Each structure stands twice: as C-alpha cells, then as structure tokens.
Amino acid sequence: MKTGTIETPRQLAAVRSSARKALLNGHPRIFVGTATCGLATGAQKVLDALHEEAGKASSMRISISETGCNGACFLEPLVDVVLPGQARITYGHVQPEDASGLIEAACAGTVYKKRIIGRIDKEEFLVEGTSKSYRRGKLTGDVKEVPRYAALPFFRDQVHLAMRNCGIIDPTSLDEYIAKGGYAAAAKALTEMTPDQVVDEITRSGLRGRGGGGFPTGRKWATCRKAPGEPKYVICNADEGDPGAYMDRSVIEGDPHSVIEGMIIGSYAVGAHTGYIYVRQEYPLAVKRLRFALKQAEEAGFLGENILGSGHSFTVRINRGAGAFVCGESTALMASLEGRVGEPRAKYIHTVEHGLWNKPSCLNNVETWNNVPVVIARGADWYASIGTQGSKGTKVFSLVGKANRVGLVEVPMGITLRQVVEDIGGGVPEGESLKAVQTGGPSGGCIPAELFDTPVDYESLTALGSMMGSGGMIVMDSRTCMVDVARYFLSFLKEESCGKCVPCREGTSRMLQILTRICEGKGRPGDVELLHDLAQGMTDGSLCALGGSAANPVLSTLKYFAEEYRAHIEERKCPAKVCRALITYSINPEVCTGCMLCLRACPVKAITGERKKPHIIDKLACTKCGLCADTCRSNAIEVA
Amino acid sequence: MPDNGHCLDDILGRYSPEPSSLISVLEDLQEELHYLPREALERISTTLGVPRNQTYHVATFFKAFSLTPQGRHTVCVCRGTACHVKGVDKIMDMLQSQLNVTEGGTSEDGEFTVQSVRCLGCCALAPALMIDRDVYGQVTSKQLRDILDQYSDENRND
Numbered sequence: 001m002k003t004g005t006i007e008t009p010r011q012l013a014a015v016r017s018s019a020r021k022a023l024l025n026g027h028p029r030i031f032v033g034t035a036t037c038g039l040a041t042g043a044q045k046v047l048d049a050l051h052e053e054a055g056k057a058s059s060m061r062i063s064i065s066e067t068g069c070n071g072a073c074f075l076e077p078l079v080d081v082v083l084p085g086q087a088r089i090t091y092g093h094v095q096p097e098d099a100s101g102l103i104e105a106a107c108a109g110t111v112y113k114k115r116i117i118g119r120i121d122k123e124e125f126l127v128e129g130t131s132k133s134y135r136r137g138k139l140t141g142d143v144k145e146v147p148r149y150a151a152l153p154f155f156r157d158q159v160h161l162a163m164r165n166c167g168i169i170d171p172t173s174l175d176e177y178i179a180k181g182g183y184a185a186a187a188k189a190l191t192e193m194t195p196d197q198v199v200d201e202i203t204r205s206g207l208r209g210r211g212g213g214g215f216p217t218g219r220k221w222a223t224c225r226k227a228p229g230e231p232k233y234v235i236c237n238a239d240e241g242d243p244g245a246y247m248d249r250s251v252i253e254g255d256p257h258s259v260i261e262g263m264i265i266g267s268y269a270v271g272a273h274t275g276y277i278y279v280r281q282e283y284p285l286a287v288k289r290l291r292f293a294l295k296q297a298e299e300a301g302f303l304g305e306n307i308l309g310s311g312h313s314f315t316v317r318i319n320r321g322a323g324a325f326v327c328g329e330s331t332a333l334m335a336s337l338e339g340r341v342g343e344p345r346a347k348y349i350h351t352v353e354h355g356l357w358n359k360p361s362c363l364n365n366v367e368t369w370n371n372v373p374v375v376i377a378r379g380a381d382w383y384a385s386i387g388t389q390g391s392k393g394t395k396v397f398s399l400v401g402k403a404n405r406v407g408l409v410e411v412p413m414g415i416t417l418r419q420v421v422e423d424i425g426g427g428v429p430e431g432e433s434l435k436a437v438q439t440g441g442p443s444g445g446c447i448p449a450e451l452f453d454t455p456v457d458y459e460s461l462t463a464l465g466s467m468m469g470s471g472g473m474i475v476m477d478s479r480t481c482m483v484d485v486a487r488y489f490l491s492f493l494k495e496e497s498c499g500k501c502v503p504c505r506e507g508t509s510r511m512l513q514i515l516t517r518i519c520e521g522k523g524r525p526g527d528v529e530l531l532h533d534l535a536q537g538m539t540d541g542s543l544c545a546l547g548g549s550a551a552n553p554v555l556s557t558l559k560y561f562a563e564e565y566r567a568h569i570e571e572r573k574c575p576a577k578v579c580r581a582l583i584t585y586s587i588n589p590e591v592c593t594g595c596m597l598c599l600r601a602c603p604v605k606a607i608t609g610e611r612k613k614p615h616i617i618d619k620l621a622c623t624k625c626g627l628c629a630d631t632c633r634s635n636a637i638e639v640a
Numbered sequence: 641m642p643d644n645g646h647c648l649d650d651i652l653g654r655y656s657p658e659p660s661s662l663i664s665v666l667e668d669l670q671e672e673l674h675y676l677p678r679e680a681l682e683r684i685s686t687t688l689g690v691p692r693n694q695t696y697h698v699a700t701f702f703k704a705f706s707l708t709p710q711g712r713h714t715v716c717v718c719r720g721t722a723c724h725v726k727g728v729d730k731i732m733d734m735l736q737s738q739l740n741v742t743e744g745g746t747s748e749d750g751e752f753t754v755q756s757v758r759c760l761g762c763c764a765l766a767p768a769l770m771i772d773r774d775v776y777g778q779v780t781s782k783q784l785r786d787i788l789d790q791y792s793d794e795n796r797n798d
C-alpha cells in the first residue's frame with residue numbers, strides 16, 4: 001500500500017487503521033535485522049537466501065522485510081518470524097543455511113527448531129500505551145516452549161521507549177511507522193496544542209539532552225521560542241562522535257521517522273520552519289535511511305507547507321559531517337553547517353539566541369528528538385513517572401567491550417551499573433574479573449567495579465568523576481590496562497582537538513606525552529602530579545566543553561587506579577600485561593608441540609624453530625603484537 | 641583531466657553557488673575522485689566565492705578529505721574504545737605488514753589505502769573495520785587475508 005498525501009489528522013487516523021490491519025492480520029512475516037551491525041555479520045546473505053527459498057515455496061504468501069536492530073547485537077544476524085495468530089519469534093546467529101527451514105516452518109505455522117532466542121506475544125503500540133496480542137485461540141505446543149522476552153536476562157530489565165520500533169518495523173515503510181502510532185504525536189501537537197503548551201509539556205516531562213550535557217530540553221526550547229530574530233532553526237545532532245557509542249546510528253537506521261517527527265514537533269514549538277540533520281559520513285546506511293524517510297515524509301505531507309492542516313510549515317535538510325569529533329559540539333557543528341571549519345566559539349552567547357547564521361537555533365541530539373513524540377503522545381506525567389528525581393525517562397547505552405552480552409540496552413534512569421553490566425550484560429568471560437566500566441566517552445571516566453551499585457543518572461555519574469555522555473558503556477576486565485586506556489583517550493583527544501585554544505591543544509599533547517612515557521616504562525617521579533596540574537589548567541582554561549572535560553579519563557583513572565600508575569612508574573610493570581614495552585613473550589618448551597603455526601604468523605619473523613621441536617622467540621626482534629599467542633593451539637606462548 | 645572537470649561541473653550544479661555549500665561540494669568530489677585535486681579546489685573557490693586559503697583550511701581540517709590520490713579501496717580500521725579494548729592494534733599491525741604500508745598510506749599496487757577511524761559504531765562487534773562501504777565485525781588476524789582477497793579478486797575479474 002502506498003500512502004498518499006495526508007492532509008488532516010482524520011486522514012492520518014484512517015491510514016493508521018488500515019495500516020494496522022495489515023500489520024496484524026494475514027500471512028506470516030519475516031524480518032531480517034539489516035542495520036550496520038547485522039550487515040557486518042552477514043545479514044545480507046541471510047536475507048538473500050530467505051528471498052530465494054520463499055520464491056521456491058510459492059504455495060503461501062510470506063512477506064520478507066528488513067528491520068533495524070533490537071539491541072541484541074551479540075546475537076546477530078537476527079531474524080524475527082511473525083506467525084499469524086501465534087507470536088513473534090526471534091532467532092539469533094542465523095545463517096543462510098537456515099533459510100529453507102525458516103520458510104518451511106513459517107508456511108506450516110510452526111517454530112523452526114534451531115537458533116531460537118525468544119518470543120514476543122503482543123504487538124506494542126507504545127506511543128498509545130496499548131498493545132494487541134498476536135494470539136488467536138490456543139498457542140501451539142512449539143510456540144509455548146519458546147521463552148518469552150521477559151524471561152531473557154538481556155531483555156528482562158529493559159524498557160524500550162527510544163528503541164520502540166527498532167528491530168520491530170521496516171524502517172523503509174512509512175505505513176508501518178504510522179501503524180505503530182507514528183506521526184500521531186505531531187498531529188496532536190500541531191492541531192490540538194499551542195506552541196507554549198508543547199514547550200510546557202516537554203519541560204514538565206523532565207526530558208534532558210541525551211547527547212552528553214543533559215541540559216533540560218524544555219528550558220532550551222522555551223529560551224529559543226522567546227529569543228528575538230527570524231528565521232529560527234532546529235537542528236538534529238547526529239554526529240555521534242563518542243567512540244564506543246552507537247545508539248544514534250541504530251535509532252536512525254531502525255526508526256528514522258521518529259527523529260523527523262520529533263523535529264516537526266520541536267519546530268512548531270520554537271517557531272522554526274527549517275531544520276538540519278547533521279549526520280556523520282562514517283554512517284552511510286544512516287544517511288541513506290534518513291534521505292529515504294525524508295522523501296517519504298515530504299510526499300505524505302508531514303514536511304512542507306501546512307502540515308496536517310495546521311498552517312505550520314517545515315522542511316528538513318541533511319548535511320553530512322566530514323569526520324571531526326569536535327563537530328559534535330554545538331557551536332562547531334553550526335560553523336560546519338555554514339560551510340566553515342568546525343571550530344567552537346565561546347558560549348557566553350547562547351546558540352538558542354545566536355546560533356546558526358547568528359539566528360536562534362534549537363539543537364538536540366537524535367535520541368532526544370526521538371523521545372519527543374513519546375512525551376507528547378503519552379503526556380509529561382506519564383514520562384516523568386519513569387526514572388529518578390532529576391533524570392527522567394530511559395537512556396540507551398551501548399554496553400560493549402569485555403561483557404558477555406554486548407549490544408544496545410535501554411533502561412530506566414536510576415538502574416544500577418551492576419544491573420546493567422552483570423544482569424543484562426552477563427558480566428565478563430569466565431576466568432577474568434570485572435574491573436571497571438568507562439562511561440561518557442572521551443569526556444567521561446572509568447568507574448571501578450567497587451562502585452557498581454551507583455545508580456545510572458546524570459548527577460550520580462558526574463559525582464564519580466565520569467558522566468552520562470551519549471551513553472557509551474565500555475566494560476573492562478583484568479586484562480585491560482587503565483593507564484593504557486587513559487593514554488588511548490588522550491591520543492584520541494590530541495588528534496581531535498581542533499587547535500583553536502591553547503589549553504586543549506597543548507594540554508592534550510603534553511598529557512599524551514607523559515602517559516606514553518609511563519606506558520613505555522619511562523615514567524618519572526612527579527609525573528602523576530604533573531598530570532594533575534595539566535588537568536586543572538585544561539579544565540579551567542579550555543574554550544569548549546570538550547577541552548574542559550578532556551582530562552576526565554586521566555583524572556578518573558588516577559583516582560581509582562593509582563596503584564596501576566605506581567606499578568608502571570616505579571616497578572616498570574604493567575599488571576594487566578598490555579603495555580608492550582613492559583611485557584615479554586616467550587614460548588614454554590614443555591608445552592610447545594612445534595607445529596610451526598606461530599612461526600608463520602609472526603609478521604617480523606622473530607620466531608625460529610623446526611617442526612616438532614620447541615620454537616624460540618627472539619626477544620629483540622619481537623614487536624609484542626601477540627599474533628603468535630592468538631595462533632597457538634596449545635597455549636604455549638607466555639606473557640610476563 | 642577532462643573527466644574530472646565534467647564531474648566537478650556536475651557536483652557544483654547540485655548546490656547553490658555560495659560559501660555555505662563548500663563542505664557538501666568537497667564531500668561529493670572526495671566521494672567521486674577519492675581525493676581533492678588542486679585545480680578543482682581552485683575552481684570551487686572561485687565558483688562559491690570562498691577565499692582559497694579558507695578552502696584549503698576546510699580541506700585539511702576534516703578527516704574525510706584527502707589532497708593526495710587514494711587507493712582503489714579504502715580500509716578504515718576502527719579505533720573506537722571498544723575496538724581498542726578488544727585489541728584492534730593487532731589487526732592494524734597485521735594489516736600494515738600484509739600490505740606493507742603505514743597508516744594513511746597506500747599499498748604499492750594502488751589497491752588499498754589504510755586509515756583509522758573513530759569510530760564505526762559497530763562497537764558490539766569489535767574489533768571492526770570497513771572496506772569502502774562494507775563493515776566487517778569481530779575481525780581476527782586470521783580472517784584478514786581472506787577479507788582483503790575478496791577485494792583483490794573483484795579487481796581481477798573486472
């Protein structure tokens with residue numbers, strides 16, 4: 001079905017009702033998760049195989065669509081099958097060989113016996129607060145045995161608001177978005193509320209910026225609305241630059257219309273008629289999905305003149321970033337939108353008053369925009385009932401690194417770090433111990449395992465010397481060196497510092513120099529104090545927030561892992577056995593079988609030996625890359 | 641080259657001739673030619689009314705732009721935090737030794753340019769790398785050769 005122009009809320013309701021019928025009734029539907037993470041694990045081959053098999057089994061109509069990622073990246077490639085009258089069943093680690101079995105089972109209305117992950121019993125309409133059970137009559141025996149999502153540790157504690165449609169709908173289908181209640185919030189805001197009421201609703205909901213700073217969204221909108229000057233702009237910051245965070249990519253790839261709808265509501269509230277989405281060029285699929293969704297929204301009349309008969313008009317343009325971390329900073333982003341280099345300016349003049357082209361500009365991050373329709377549709381009171389006193393709603397975290405179950409997890413604010421890392425993430429692999437979690441990207445810090453009972457909210461994380469940031473949560477175990485992590489972040493920051501102000505440009509360089517020498521076993525007494533001094537200077541003197549918080553990765557590791565710094569400086573040892581200058585590789589002759597695998601793998605030919613005789617590593621030639629240890633089948637390579 | 645001139649005309653035609661179009665024009669040109677030739681930068685400056693030094697500033701500020709020709713394929717190794725923690729350094733070492741290039745360089749046969757990027761946003765599948773627009777997750781040093789071969793094979797078949 002193709003959606004024509006939708007000119008009134010009544011027409012929208014009609015489209016929704018017919019789209020919803022199509023969603024709930026009829027033939028079996030198969031969804032393949034083809035977000036970037038799915039594609040990276042071979043989802044395209046699975047999708048192709050399913051199409052081919054479905055073509056062969058022509059006796060029954062089966063629809064096969066693509067979908068985004070439901071967050072369980074560790075189970076990719078993911079396939080969902082909706083069995084009419086039964087349930088929606090998720091399969092993980094699906095291979096092309098599974099295609100025929102999946103199609104056969106779908107045709108027969110039964111469960112494919114392999115690769116089962118869990119089942120969902122009802123189609124949720126989150127923005128309406130309703131749901132509809134798939135089930136008609138009795139569940140067949142097979143389906144009943146599939147565990148519910150609610151019983152799976154990865155999903156049990158999650159609440160999907162931002163990710164409401166990710167991995168559920170086809171992101172290229174406007175009909176499916178509308179069927180799930182999409183654009184109803186825009187219709188409500190534009191035709192039943194005044195702009196002031198919209199701003200008030202957002203303010204009362206307690207929604208705060210999800211990009212890093214956590215600034216109250218309602219207050220930002222109110223200031224922009226009142227600011228003198230025309231035209232005004234709304235901007236979506238999709239320059240997700242924090243390494244280790246990827247929820248914005250996933251939301252755009254899985255549910256692009258939710259971001260556009262949020263922007264439409266925001267434009268009405270602040271009085272803007274032009275919007276920009278600034279998206280990273282490193283995310284080609286997100287750019288493609290956004291372009292497609294914008295075109296659909298324009299054709300349906302959600303963008304353009306007189307949206308839904310409200311008299312409000314609004315258009316959106318996409319600008320691609322060109323690979324600069326600093327452009328995630330609002331003033332740098334706006335400079336880049338104007339075609340200039342992305343250098344921040346001092347912010348005593350606020351961008352809500354003098355932003356893009358010196359006009360009032362309202363900039364929010366992807367996840368913030370995506371939350372807006374939920375707030376408007378469900379109301380501020382409902383939204384504010386989730387979360388803590390100061391941090392309302394949910395937050396998506398990218399739980400990655402050494403955890404057993406990695407992916408995107410959306411949890412209510414106030415849940416503890418331990419619940420996220422241990423219950424949802426399943427802790428670290430056996431034999432290792434949980435050491436720390438890094439939150440907040442290069443502006444954040446490392447929180448040690450002893451403090452994992454801290455609730456996850458804006459204030460608590462800041463109090464620990466880290467921050468919420470955009471939601472990266474990188475789990476580290478006993479084999480992660482914290483000094484090396486600090487060095488890593490400083491190398492990132494030194495490379496990405498735009499160079500405009502001296503404290504950040506020189507501070508990051510000098511800090512990196514000191515951390516590098518510590519990692520190389522050349523640390524000097526007094527280095528720790530020097531790092532503290534530099535950190536203070538950068539925090540006080542930097543122009544923008546990125547420079548001002550650049551010392552956090554160093555300060556937090558100095559605070560919680562002082563012993564590791566001491567071991568590096570005084571004993572010239574890396575307890576985690578990571579820093580190459582401080583470790584040596586050798587082969588245990590008792591264990592080595594002389595298979596010659598490591599000898600061939602060594603890129604610098606530092607290993608010598610004959611077949612079936614123990615090999616030897618030339619310690620002077622060895623670059624300590626560790627490839628030999630990866631190749632060895634008998635664990636003969638020892639690191640000391 | 642006459643070809644480049646034609647392609648530049650085409651790109652300049654997509655945007656209004658004003659300074660704010662600069663980054664978009666450079667992005668399209670970079671995508672088309674894999675680098676920004678000097679003559680093209682001069683013409684862009686004139687057409688958009690941007691002083692040459694500013695065009696140069698922008699072209700050297702952003703990582704996406706290159707002033708020297710790139711290989712047929714670009715290998716972007718992710719240096720995000722998750723990839724770092726999961727040992728992407730090893731993958732980078734292996735890649736550099738297999739292709740005999742340093743970071744930012746192009747292999748002698750002109751096939752591959754090796755770059756690092758922070759980050760690809762595939763953190764759950766760390767370590768990750770992207771060749772042209774294809775992302776590979778959970779890359780091991782053993783798989784690397786096979787992955788690269790796919791691209792060399794593709795060329796031989798051309």
